Amino acid sequence: MKILFILIKFVKHNQKIISQVLKSFVFVRNKTGKQLSIVGGHTFYCGVRGARTNIWRCTRWGQCKARFIITMSGELVTAQLNHTHEPPSFVIHDGIYYKI
Numbered sequence: 301m302k303i304l305f306i307l308i309k310f311v312k313h314n315q316k317i318i319s320q321v322l323k324s325f326v327f328v329r330n331k332t333g334k335q336l337s338i339v340g341g342h343t344f345y346c347g348v349r350g351a352r353t354n355i356w357r358c359t360r361w362g363q364c365k366a367r368f369i370i371t372m373s374g375e376l377v378t379a380q381l382n383h384t385h386e387p388p389s390f391v392i393h394d395g396i397y398y399k400i
């Protein structure tokens with residue numbers, strides 16, 4: 301099972317609470333090979349890959365505005381983790397995400 305944990309070095313002091321939620325990101329792939337990140341039971345996909353940062357958006361983007369931005373080196377830039385819905389039900393088997 302190939303799960304990558306990234307320790308985040310936090311940039312902003314006032315994000316201490318968020319930092320506890322984001323202590324570990326779990327990166328997996330779905331059946332089609334798309335990378336997903338699981339944070340606090342919610343799933344995110346990488347919406348915009350910039351030169352120095354990646355924007356990860358809730359997989360229910362459009363209905364839900366939750367997102368976070370991390371740099372290439374794994375530093376949290378900003379995060380909005382208030383979801384408008386319950387986390388999805390899923391299993392991870394051999395590093396692959398399956399929605400159930």
Ligand SMILES: [Zn+2]
Nearest residue numbers: 358364366383
């Ligand atoms: Zn959401």
